[in-house]
Amino acid sequence: MCSFLLKRMDWNESEQIIFYIFLSMSFKTKITFEYSHLQIGIDANHIKLPNTATEAEVSDLCITALNENPAVHGFIVQLPLDSNKPINTEKITNAVAPEKDVDGLSSINAGKLSRGDLGDCFIPCTPKGCMELIRQTGKELTYLLKTNGSSDIEISRSYMPKPIGQLAKEIGLISEEVELYGQTKAKVLLSALKRLKDKPDGKYVVVTGITPTPLGEGKSTTTMGLAQALGAHLHQNVFACVRQPSQGPTFGIKGGAAGGGYSQVIPMEEFNLHLTGDIHAITAASNLVAAAIDARIFHELTQTDQALYTRLVPLINGIRQFSDIQIRRLQKLGIRKMEPTTLTEEEMHKFVRLDIDPTTITWQRVLDTNDRFLRSITIGQSPTEKGFSRTAQFDITVASEIMAVLALTDGLEDMRRRLGRMVVASSKTGEPVTTDDLGVTGALTVLMKDAIKPNLMQTLEGTPVFVHAGPFANIAHGNSSVLADKIALKLVGQEGFVVTEAGFGADIGMEKFFNIKCRYSGLQPHVVVLVATVRALKMHGGGPTVSAGVPLPKEYTEENLQLLANGCSNLSKQIQNARIFGIPVVVAVNVFKTDTEAELDLVAQMAKEAGAFNAVKCTHWAEGGKGALALAQAVQRASQAPSHFKFLYNVELPVMDKIRIIAQQIYGADDIELFPEAEQKIILYTKQGFGNLPICMAKTHLSLSHDPERKGVPKGFVLPIRDVRASVGAGFLYPLIGTMSTMPGLPTRPCFYDIDLDPVTEEVNGLF
């Protein structure tokens, strides 16, 4: 712990200076000194000022109160952002007088503050002693720059995030558009998009990767590092957009994901846990649909048409009336009647009976918990369910179609439409049964009304980040939300950058980003950043297997140019995959400390030979945004290069043709082979009118082929299509190439053994 003293001094009348006062660890009290009129606005009632005090007296009282308050451990001095005059930085730094504890203070003096006319300095303290932590100045934002720490959570904690309301203001949101969720998270209302609709979009950059090892190659970290570099270091307007991680795996093997090292979203515990409850809302909405399906089957099985009708359209104060959702069902059935008493018995029968075929139910219950014992269950075994039991399963929440809907929707009305057209089963006559048929559309929309608003957080350096939606990257499209990207593109302005991340390698996440996400959003991408590591390329070149939790074989820790050169085939193929869409590719080589210069140079050289716009080394994990400066500059240049974005296929093509195009052109397959189940489903979906949906391939991410063992660029294979499913609400068909696990389990020693909360400091330990 340490304290600072503020000296009384004579401020220039025209300067407006804001002091942020830190009480213990939290950013809670803001004291505003606006010296033009000596305004003292105090959020907390710590300092009482008499109305009659003179300007000088007020100033002295405040400064004394701050100095004497043992809870005040540090402060920011933020100079006005829109002042026309140069600021007398020396006067300000002189006001920050280290008369008690001086740890870390000296370094903030004029050196930083004299950098420009919009100087800004920042002096917080951590509970473990006072660390140097300097804010520098971007264009209109304040940034937090590098400190020291060892684990990701320690690094995350050693930075004190800006109050999220301040960040919202810095990026041009107005207060009506922001709902604070505490001090570090906020929801951004869709009204922002409406207000900014006529503004041009910024540059749209997608981060993807080569075919990864099971350890991951650092896409999230690179997304954060690139955004940090564009922001705090190149002073561009920038936004990073990422998926919200599932909470379940946080307590299983994985232990959280928020980037890593000095390129993270903070606070990482908020990012990895409940956030603002979006995933919980999806759990509630998904399970309401599931409960409605089984309850409806049960009630239909145990009641006559007349009893069902009397209950579905009840007499209230002597009157029977259809609800709106029932009128929609009547219209769908071709019954043009509004008066419940006029339905014929035949019409009543059609109206009351969804007649769901239980064997066709594709809708699953979900939990955001790694619970392997729910992978296959029998439900309905209580005597109250009268023997109508059936086999069912739970998936992890992020596998819910509602998550994919959230990620692809462009507004409340569109979300309501999508939530209503989700197909949950077929009737016994082969008609699709939708959520709207179940009567649940409105309730789902109500449950999702807050989840649709993107969540604003920040990187370690204070760059804005949207964390919104996290659909699975195999059975769904694996990209963060269209809405977050759209709002971010407006906020950064025409010259700004939005860096968005696509799940898995370029053959999966990027292909879906272009063919599904961009198709629905109508947005034009400008640059592909393709992340590669020497480690993964060596694996593709024939190196031994890499597994999480097992030490790396020496092939990966010692120079081996031959293995690397062989493996670059995968990099080349993925570069070509991106080029098919007409977008320039910048390769980011995520450097590990065991990589040699010769290895790194070889990767860069081979990337350029394969058609990359550029290929650069990145050290943002260890150095923050500074380590991704070369990448940021390459992205800036690539964004100016000509691009000719085009989709890979026309959605009007037959389903089989669309699948074949992806398999041949992206994966390099000779052909596809349809299993009988897949063939039947294609016929069914085409008949039901879903044949024109884009394709979302459910394939392993560990190989370009369907076999995770085949590394590099597999040749001479026929891609087996075992089955095809439909996410009609989200808007895609997903062919199943292998068995996709949709419910992870807990290992013998789950992460939770190390996770704890210190009841005194309230710090979360062990999340990494």
Next chain:
Amino acid sequence: MCSFLLKRMDWNESEQIIFYIFLSMSFKTKITFEYSHLQIGIDANHIKLPNTATEAEVSDLCITALNENPAVHGFIVQLPLDSNKPINTEKITNAVAPEKDVDGLSSINAGKLSRGDLGDCFIPCTPKGCMELIRQTGKELTYLLKTNGSSDIEISRSYMPKPIGQLAKEIGLISEEVELYGQTKAKVLLSALKRLKDKPDGKYVVVTGITPTPLGEGKSTTTMGLAQALGAHLHQNVFACVRQPSQGPTFGIKGGAAGGGYSQVIPMEEFNLHLTGDIHAITAASNLVAAAIDARIFHELTQTDQALYTRLVPLINGIRQFSDIQIRRLQKLGIRKMEPTTLTEEEMHKFVRLDIDPTTITWQRVLDTNDRFLRSITIGQSPTEKGFSRTAQFDITVASEIMAVLALTDGLEDMRRRLGRMVVASSKTGEPVTTDDLGVTGALTVLMKDAIKPNLMQTLEGTPVFVHAGPFANIAHGNSSVLADKIALKLVGQEGFVVTEAGFGADIGMEKFFNIKCRYSGLQPHVVVLVATVRALKMHGGGPTVSAGVPLPKEYTEENLQLLANGCSNLSKQIQNARIFGIPVVVAVNVFKTDTEAELDLVAQMAKEAGAFNAVKCTHWAEGGKGALALAQAVQRASQAPSHFKFLYNVELPVMDKIRIIAQQIYGADDIELFPEAEQKIILYTKQGFGNLPICMAKTHLSLSHDPERKGVPKGFVLPIRDVRASVGAGFLYPLIGTMSTMPGLPTRPCFYDIDLDPVTEEVNGLF
């Protein structure tokens, strides 16, 4: 829509006047004019002011900007709360010049503003035209008074809540203690309790009821009405504390609970849906425990001791180390070793094997969804679980022991202890297996770290409300949180009131409030408010059955003094039940429009004869706080009366004796009868060291006896105790008197048929 004009006028230099500007429907922009120093702080950047403007110019510019801004539809003029001088109200009302549209404006003029020296007026507009909606002044709070509406949700929506940050400030919270969740909800940090620990507590009032009909008798509504009366009408400091409702039933039969009519918590859709995610956190935490249990059983069944040990205490960078939670397990086992390599084979065996007996598992998975098909299920049927399937069930989330822990804890450290000592099963040798044995204590605490903070909302009239925790009232104790009550008691101060609600009738909710909640909190209750209705008393007197959704028989809608007089036996017994604890009882007769004066008088008379301190008629449903004025005055007087609070039983008594005392003294049973299973459990729990826990009876709430059909005051019955269970973390044993359903279902036509979101106005429809 309508607009108002502000006239420029000469303000007194010493007056500080705050204008709240309403942009459309939301309370988003606040413009602060502090005329002592002419400070203009503008949240949204709507009005740009040059630095060089004079005071008069600035004032003119602001007023012009407001007048010309089509988005500004109304404003509050709030006079300073702590000014010593009388305010020139005329000057202020003159500034509010209705030069354009004048709907609803005339009535606010001096009539209201001249009421006192702390005047306050409020003129908002709703999208459906301009309604009169006046703020009046309480002691330090601003209150919102009556408007018009028909359904509960319409009434709820027709009031515009105060910004929750304003309410937090009005009740004396400092900004470090408040985390906003949007504009209408906030979490209050436990640091508030620490800051106020030396302040005396206010008066503690518990609202309970007679044995209810299935329709409910209006306890929540009375809780709100009483708080509103004490606040806006009697100008006392007051807080209402209620449970958070389960979201599941909102979409089933019930459709939400937030009080009703003009005595509600607003906004009711926020109250009834996700709120701030506390119940979702409990779902996540409960299911993590369940997943950990089955995963552990699975891993123990499929691995040798050595393999388990190697995985549980893994080699990391060449070193094996126990985690903190593993050291606690070693201590519990009596193994005093810290060095993993020194354990004997025998010790290793004891350490790695929890040896859970699957037939003894009492921990259930939970969902906040009415899903009847999950009442009994078989889990573990996927081939990956190798045949280790078992029968299990899902409960509704509020039935989780973690909910009861949340409601009874008094701080983070205590919650962590309780979460660790929850017993989930017995080992094959009969030892209790706890959550701490599973290694999951810390993770549970981390998941619950935000849920522990009470949620601040407000009534229709602007009275503060804590909404926090909602344990079941049968298998748990059915009371809102100890922490919310504790913080509220400090905030209202010695002369203030905290009105807290207990679930079900006095024989259940109130008995548990005293014997469980007050025992753990150490708080001293002052007054019992017992809610009764003529309808329910007639039912107890022998009236026909009352069911939800079925029209009331004429016995209930026409005067029938005989039936009523017979039924008052139940009221008398419940009054006596409260008197056993030594606390004065005020009977609140919740008036329905069909009740006659003679009926209401009879109830009041019989209540007083039975020993009630007072009995008064209440019309707060129709009239808001005004309708509970007599009740509030009676409560004020009762709180001054002498009281001698005592528990019903000593926890050191044998379990059977404690159960018998409750059965005989509260229910009026002749005796109790233990079923063999109950007897065995009492022996087991006593042996395991849990015999000294208080008792939480799981009995029907529809009769004083165990038979819901026996109304009035049943005599000559023996209470059957079918089984006994333990919630060791929460801290009680719960004898099962009947079959308690812990998972509701969906009816043929669930509420969700009528629930929808208007995608344009974003209003939620159909929640009531």
